[in-house]
Amino acid sequence: MTRITWANAEKIFHKDGSLRDIYVFDTSFHEWNALWNMVHAEGYSLRYTKDGEESPIPTDAAAVLADRSCSHGLFISMGGIDITCGFYLCEEIELDVDPGQINSQEQLDFVLKFMADLGVATGKDVVLTEEMAEEEVRIRYSARDQSTRLIVRL
Numbered sequence: 001m002t003r004i005t006w007a008n009a010e011k012i013f014h015k016d017g018s019l020r021d022i023y024v025f026d027t028s029f030h031e032w033n034a035l036w037n038m039v040h041a042e043g044y045s046l047r048y049t050k051d052g053e054e055s056p057i058p059t060d061a062a063a064v065l066a067d068r069s070c071s072h073g074l075f076i077s078m079g080g081i082d083i084t085c086g087f088y089l090c091e092e093i094e095l096d097v098d099p100g101q102i103n104s105q106e107q108l109d110f111v112l113k114f115m116a117d118l119g120v121a122t123g124k125d126v127v128l129t130e131e132m133a134e135e136e137v138r139i140r141y142s143a144r145d146q147s148t149r150l151i152v153r154l
Helices: 006-013 029-043 061-066 103-121
Strands: 020-024 044-050 054-057 072-078 081-085 090-097 126-129 133-142 149-150
Touching: 006 103, 006 133, 006 149, 020 103, 020 133, 029 061, 029 090, 029 103, 072 103, 072 126, 081 103, 090 103, 103 133, 103 149
Parallel strands: none
Antiparallel strands: 020 090, 020 126, 044 054, 044 072, 072 081, 081 090, 126 133, 133 149
16 A cells, blocks of 8 residues: 655645545444544544534534534544534534645644544545535545545646
8 A cells, every 4th residue: 555645645735725524425323423432432632512612522423413403513633633523414424624734744644544543433435525525535545445545636
């Protein structure tokens, strides 16, 4: 497996005012709880908000998804990188990452590890795309191959 290097991936994380999205498609409560368990097991720093107000972290993602009375946010921090989850749809996991926070091999490796951990936890492919552009895949973790590859279409 060829390692994704910062030199090869740097253009993906250019600062253009938009975010990058991390997606897992065709999900259910099962995959959401796998994400929930994974971020707790890996020891990421977590913060949860309800309607923008800091709140205690719920025990599982299914309860959050079932509560449509307010907005929810899970903020996952690792190595100076913040990944945000908004709990929009049960059918897809969408997380946001600010490309301005990723400017070295070490930070890229944190994102790649997160994607791989999520793929292993859910048993599904994980993709990093341009913001709100599911078809603009830049990096893909393959659950089948348990590998991550750069998609060169810049």
